[in-house]
Amino acid sequence: MIDVQGLYALGKAAKIASRSLSKLPTTQKNAALQAMANSLREQTPAILEANQADIQATREQGRRPESFIERMTLTEARVEDMAHGFEKVANLPDIIGHTDEMWITEDGIEIGKKRVPLGVIGIIFESRPNVTADATALTFKAGNAVILRGGRETIESNLAIVKALKAGLNRAGVTEDAVNLIDNPDHALAEEFMKMNAYLDVLIPRGGNALIQNVVRNATVPTIETGIGNDHLYVHEAADLDKALAILENGKLQRVSVCNALENLLVDEKIAAAFLPRVAEAFKKDKVLIHGDATTQQILSEYDVQAATDEDYATEFLAYEIAIKVTSGYEEAIEHIQRFSSAHTEVIVTQDYSVARRFVEDIDAAAVAVNASSRFTDGDKFGFGGEIGISTQKLHARGPMGIAALTTYKYVIYGDGQIRK
Known part of the structure; x- marks a missing residue:
């Protein structure tokens, strides 16, 4: 397991790797992504073990x-989904x-806004x-380049997956330092990781509210806050x-442990x-x-319904x-959502077009759905290849974060000897 010295060595290696990765041609990137997909498939037995x-x-x-166990569980199908995700990307x-x-200014300067990588991305996550x-x-x-810090x-599992990914990168002739894993779950090391401004360009927490808020409060590295999903379904009278x-x-039962599942x-x-009563009957099988x-x-007097509190309405x-x-x-309904929403995904079901339009305008959330499941708030379903x-x-990014959210831009200025007067 790495210590603080090893952590900074990891950061330095990732920083160096990021410079070459930023210039990789598309064909080599795609070949490496396919190689990593193939390696995941080849090493599925070791990953599952x-x-x-x-x-x-x-x-x-x-x-x-x-x-929690369900979130951390891998199957052959889930490893195949991971491999297929590389191919989609x-x-x-x-x-x-x-x-x-691109535009030309009154001084004859040509200015272009060019899309570039962020550099080194740190990700702190929990059980998945x-x-x-x-x-x-x-x-x-x-x-x-990425540095990953998962839960203890x-x-x-994470070590086995990273081993497979590094093997794929090596096979494709790309630096293995493109992906790095902190193999020591010590919290003190995580706190140090959050302050590695010399090597990290951005830090992204992914997990429960406690983890996210800990990173937001303690990190000195710029942070993109991913949020919990206290998501509402509002069934309008129409x-x-x-x-x-x-x-x-679908929103509540398909997979209860994800952030785009319904909670209200x-x-x-x-x-x-x-x-x-139809809701209660539908929930009986799963003992909701x-x-x-x-x-x-x-x-629902015939059913076992507990008295709801404000804490219940605020809970993911x-x-x-x-x-x-x-x-x-x-x-x-709008007042309730505005009070308890985590600004993740809010859903209305209505046949009234005017009400649907009002809902879209009134709700301030990363995603607002009309007559569709909250489960569609997902990078893969959005066509981003994942998230x-x-x-x-x-700021910077909102909603499912795909490739575009992992880039920034720089202005490129072309002149022919002009000076400012």
Whole structure:
């Protein structure tokens, strides 16, 4: 395991690597991405063996819920998804070197705005080992080096994945220092990592609110804040209830441990009596714990509904659990969302076009969906080939962060001897 001295050596190596990566031709980048995909497939048995060791150790400690175990679990299908992700990123356009715009000033100076890599990107994340692969694919295509720091529960999984990725890079004739893993989960080392301004150009935390806020508060390296997903579904009185139920089931139940899963359900009082019993029945199979306001409890008196608190409405459950509120109408629903939203993804189901337009304008979030599942807020589903995370802040990047979010720009100025007067 590396110590502080080793951490800075890692940073120096990544910085040097970033200079060559910024100039790699597109064909060589894409060949390396394909080589890394092939290496992941070849080393799937070793990756799964390492992942099972992580899962066993985590279960033996007995401190993590099953939803956490689910997030850290890899299968053959999930490793194949990681490999396929590299291939999808390889097929995306290379925007490095692209000139966004160009103009000539009154002095005859030609100015171009050129897309360039960020440099070295640090990523601190928790329990999902697939982040190791996703982050590498996107940062590499954008011409960056990456330094990864995952959670202690998935250290063996991450080591196995990085070993495969480095083998692919080596096979493609590209520096292995394009991807780097901090193999020591010590928190003091993580604190040092957050202050490596000499080597890191940006730091991206990905995980729960505690992790994200710790990085935001303590990092001296510029940070892109990815947010938690306290996401709402608002079923308007003019909703198609069949569509609403399908969107609710997909958003809440397809995968409960992700940030684009639904955590709050708001239902207009005019349709609550017709809709909520259908919701309760749909949730029975998965034993979803419902927190409801007084009206919800009254309508669902035959079901076990716990009294909802403000804390429930503010919670990202990441589990088979949801908070429900019956609203008097649109204005109360908007007020509730504005109060409790984490500005990740907010959804309305309505057949009223005017209401849908109002919702899009009234809601301040990274993503706003009309008659579609919250699960579509995802870099892959957006066509980005994957994502580094979903930013809920407003500076530099917002929403699913693909290749473009991992670049910046510089102004290139062409003259012919002009001087300023």
